[in-house]
Amino acid sequence: MQVALVTGGSSGIGRGTAYRIAARGMGVILTYGGNEQGALDTVSAIEKDGGTAVALPLDLGRSETFPAFRDAVVRALRETWQVETLGALVNNAGFPQTEAFGEATEEVFDRLYAVLLKGPYFLTQTLLPLIEDHGAIVNVSSNSSMHTNAEPGYSGYATMKGGLNVMTRFLAKELSPRGIRVNAVAPGSTLTRLGGDAFDKYPEVIPVLAAKTAFGRVGDPDDIGQVITALISDETRWVTAQILEASGGYGL
Incomplete structure (x- = not known):
């Protein structure tokens, strides 16, 4: 069995x-930061x-913990699935932070960098020996890094996601001798809990965002999950180094 x-x-x-x-028959190791119960609910x-x-804790902003995390992944692979490798890695974890450029602080910028760019970069490096040849890596970017969307307040966040896009292209080149595909998905506005449950606190922004989207609604996690799953499947074995915007036509 393959595991992602x-x-x-x-x-x-x-x-x-x-x-x-998991619905496609793969095993899944998923990580969590502060929301252990949410991770256990996903497993259930x-x-x-x-x-x-299997759910494992991971602080993506602390790269010094990555070797120990890799050891935990190895144990999970052996004990749960009796395998030694990962078929796919999805670098999804992150957080949004909105700050007007004139009010941006180094503290927030450094945290965005640590979690959204440095973390995925060195986590991928740490886990690379476990990723099987002809496997897949998908980085979750954001359409804030694309030409279709430049909303005020996201300069720091989008800068890191733009860096993730560049990382995607270079890893696709460097890992191609092993047949590993590396792509990124750039979601548009999606109904998630990120931003301190912003959509629950400020539901009035939902119709505003929907009005800017060609399909007339805000995305949901399953919309993006299906795109990511397609990119790690064998059906897309000839696709690499791509930044795929999945926003329902935001800005059209």
């Missing part, structure tokens, strides 16, 4: 992705439908 690792699987896009991957939902999943 999805960071940030306790809610939102990570949960939707983990569920969709997968197991209820006949899949297998």
Whole structure:
């Protein structure tokens, strides 16, 4: 059995992705930061439908913990699935932070960098020996990094996601001798818990965002999870180095 690792699987896009991957018959290792119960709920939902999943803690902003995390992944692979490798890695975990450029602080910028760019970069490096040849890596970017969307307040966040897009292209080149595909998905506005449950607190923004989207609604985690799952599947074995915007036509 192949196994995929999805960071940030306790809610939102990570949960939707983990569920969709499991539905295709793969095992799933999902990570969580502060929301352990959410991660356990994701595991329960997968197991209820006949899949297998394991939740592991991970602080993506502390790269010095990555070797120990890799050891935990190795144990999970052996004990749960009796395998030694990962078929796919989905770098999804993150957080949004809105600050007007004139009010941006180094503290917030450094945190965005640590979690959204440095973390995925060195986590991928740490886990690379476990990723099987002809496997897949998907980085979850954001359409804030694309030409279709430049909303005020996201300069720091979008800068890191733009860096993730560049990382995607270069890893696709460097890992191509092993047949590993590396792509990125750039979601548009998606109904998740990120931003301190912003959509629950400020529901009035939903119709505003929907009006800017060609399909007339805001995305949901399953929309993005299906795209990510497609990119790690064999059906897209000839696709690499791509930044795929999945926003329902935002800005058209």
